[in-house]
Amino acid sequence: MKDYAGEAHTVKTTITASTDEAAQYIRDGHLTVFPTETVYGLGADALNADAVKEIFRAKSRPSDNPLIVHVADREGVEAVARSITPAADALLEAFAPGPITLVLPVAERVPRDVTAGLDTVGVRIPSLPLAQEFLQACDTPVAAPSANRSGRPSPTTWRAAYEDLVGRVPCILRGGRTDAGIESTVVDVTSDVPTVLRPGAVSLERLREVVPNIEMVADDSDVPKSPGTKHRHYAPDAKVIIVDDPGEADAGAVHGYIGVDKPAVPAAFAKVYVAPSVEAYGRELFHFLRECDGLGCRAVFAQSVPENGLGRAVMDRLRRAASR
Template sequence: MITQRTDDPEKAARWLRAGDCVAFPTETVYGLGANALNADAVAKIFEAKGRPADNPLIVHVASVEQVEQVAQNLSSAAWALLRAFSPGPLTCVVHKRDDVPEVTTAGLDTVGVRIPSLPVAQAFLTACAVPVAAPSANQSGRPSPTTWEAVRYDLDGRIRGILIGPQSPTGIESTVIDTTTRPPVVLRPGAVSVEEARRVVPDLTIADSVEQEKRSPGTRHRHYAPDATVELASAAEAVPGAEAAFLGLNAPTQSGSWGHVVLARDLPDYAARLYAALRQFDAEDLARIVCEPVEPTGLGRALMDRLRRAAGHASGETPSDAAAEADEAP
């Protein structure tokens, strides 16, 4: 298969409506989309990515009005969150309609729904005129792609096409909130902070068990991981080396040389540059990547979740804890 590229959302939508997989940009990461109501098309996503079939997909639509194409019996919390943060990096887990195929939801009776804000994503989804199931557009286990070039590197020859757009400005996947429970539960921290969401739903809680997280797209099977070993260490603790890279907010202080140092301006810049930096360090054949931890509040909660998973640790655990299993979804 020859993977075609276009910057025309209408052309990319025609490929998708024909039953093919199409990668497209969002404000979080690039997604790999297929018609969410076409089981055969959705199955191509799993084949292209090498994604485990027990991992549910997020369904993307162009507007709040379209949510009920795949969802039913939405709670007041779901409507409040969707109206407050959509379009944007929020996924609400809601009760699915009966005509949503099991392959899309991994057999669950719920579905995650999101409305991306990036203009090219909006144009693409509007042109598709069907709900679009999409995890991140990478081979399963790799860092999520934030550029179309990263998509091409992972999936060239595996999918019909790539809709070319800008680098994803947020760089961290959406926040996933299960609104079918009382109280609603944050299943995956993301670009909408817990603190922001609680201003809309004050009784919001955070998942405290693996069983809760299994209801979320993007929290099964280890992912976010480059080929290099990822370590978490402060700027003062980071051990330099010619084979090592450092990524963080503050310059490392120990004497010695580094293979590559990337310093972010602030927390949003750190999040936006994370996946691209991990991929760049792999391309440079660096053996170690040292990432500086941040305070796990606000956006830092989501960033620390991704850093811990990249380092092979379960979300919420310290670097000495057991390895996590997760997979990606925009």
């Protein structure tokens, strides 16, 4: 265990590798940052309204942005959802534990602070063994958005979460770099036609292999059922500029470049990442954006990819990061 404290901060932030120690903070009504296979989450007891409110304060998160509840197993899903539809059953069987969030009718016991006042709740079962161990130790559903300041790129390392939240949270559970590097896919299964509200680590094509009539949401609602769809998200300090071809990227000592094709003169950029696949692009995207901020980059040029498979989620994140 290692403790960090800063003069400008109000909360002592403890870094620990112990899931029992991290879970004790949750059981005591406090916040804990913890890893999942997608990104790091900022957790609180989902059944404790006062604890949930602390998530919004720590992140400076708008209160109309619903949270996802993380549970260890199917029994946990049943504890926070009023009912589970046949489509939800099929998706749980195929993809859970894993990077999929299902929007279901919310149980009465879940505070409406979690759902932003909606009568639905997003719930998922992480697959990362460390997350599973942590959630089992918590012995309660854990509400958790990504562990970053609101609007920033999601953290894929505990150090990235620490940079954003030191002094704002009492505990960070130290794990490794996340595997997916991009958030879960959110699927609304409350109607006859299930709808993908947020593309993520499970592609639409894979979902349709299990539930063929799943559709993409037509547009963003003013009252979103999913996080990551209404407010500005995923944006670094640097300006993100989407380009179709590397030749459109302006090389420079204060510019970064990320894409699947190599720029003409990589050495002319402050930082370059050429992804060997779209999957690698998604895995590295948030980490790369944060690294560019660390180098003081003023702009990051990001190459577009076809919007199929994981490319749909990559482009969703890029467009939101590029919006100002």
